[in-house]
Amino acid sequence: MSGPNRTAGLRGRAAALRQRLYARAVDWRSRLMLHVFLPLRAQRTARLHYAAVLDGQTVNFHAELPRSAGLPDRADIVLRRGRVRHRTEARVYRGSADTVLMDAAVLLGAELGGAPVADGRWKVRLRLRQGRRSRTLPLLLVEPPVPYDGPTKPMQASPVTGARYRVGRSVTGNVRIVAAAARPGAEVVKVHIAHSGIEVDFRLLGTEVTDPWAEFTASGRRLRQDVRPAGPDTWRVTVPLDEMTPRKARPEHWDVAVCSQTTRRMRLGRRLHDVRNPLRVFAMRSIAVTPRGQAPMIVQPRYTPAGNLRVTCTRMPEAG
Structure with missing residues (x-):
């Protein structure tokens, strides 16, 4: 057994022993x-x-x-x-x-x-x-x-x-x-879907931020977006659909995170709930959009099993 595998095996046995x-x-x-x-x-x-x-x-x-x-x-x-x-x-x-x-x-x-x-x-x-x-x-x-x-x-x-x-x-x-105390995190409050784009309202828990911004990442791509106040303790960010068109035929999955100079990077998600399958319970409709100068695509916001917000963009079949 190689060094890393041996170490992993020892850790697994130690964890099982602690549980017993x-x-x-x-x-x-x-x-x-x-x-x-x-x-x-x-x-x-x-x-x-x-x-x-x-x-x-x-x-x-x-x-x-x-x-x-x-x-x-x-x-x-x-x-x-x-x-x-x-x-x-x-x-x-x-x-x-x-x-x-x-x-x-x-x-x-x-x-x-x-x-x-x-x-x-x-x-x-x-x-x-x-x-x-x-x-x-x-x-x-x-x-x-x-x-x-x-x-x-x-x-x-x-x-x-x-x-x-x-x-x-x-x-x-x-x-x-x-x-x-609350764990530091960014909790989604509302997702508004329209043909012009997607707006996400969120609140921050367990932390305070200074001049925050949002980052959308997928397949090595990274987009930085400004956030703005949307109400008491609530912020809003707009999903830039015109910059999220898939470069290839396969779907691209965009994750969203809140960043600032004073806190660590925090994934946007929905975690303060009692459901075991947020992907199924908090399902959102998909929309077909045609960003200016881009090929038509289908946009599907959803939550992963861990509760993280993810936006999947897929080229429409007729778009080639």
Whole structure:
């Protein structure tokens, strides 16, 4: 086996070993919580039956409380990190078999009117108040959320701000929320298709730019285009169709990126969504155009499986 192939093989085996060790650690921790921590803490914790971030910015909780908790006058989910605390009201009610249950939906993000959580790990507690007395319960997450199959998937980031939130847990099983800033990126807002050209509106997340421009690249060709403001935090670039006519009979695929002197090159795309196949779900119509002085061609904007915007230009058959 040659040097590069041997190195790649070793890396692959190391990655597989890490995955096996991680799976064993997760299984061991779940068993430890089920057979040790849960019995010891049954009367001092609320056991979560469900905890997940469904829309990228709202954490949903459903838990069973110890019967000794009763029905409080008020219940709140408290997010805490250091000395900073944020409260959201929860609903406590009686379920079947005289169980005491709790439901809560915690909106995250100051821009949305939710809890203004900063980046980092946030402890989660349930505070119960009855008259002048109060009691605080940890929320025990025995089993982490399981990804589901289907045409949609859990949102990885807020569709509004791009901030990332996920449900985690401590070594002893207490649930916590892990917050992280938006990854730097250029998110497509709208694509307008007309016979005169294609306009793309986009917004920038997780970064600030100075004097940006757009670059269209295909088969070694590179076109630089100016961008202009199109609204609050939104920019617009026009696709130069008269310069994108294929030089040969085969189609040319143009990728679009935003550039500036102060940031790295960022591909334009659509990633803040929950669909597994953006190419199929966010399909756009193709148009036939004849740029001035050029042969007729078919223009097809679309999204790649990774969510990147791509414009495919193909000569019309009769154009030769």
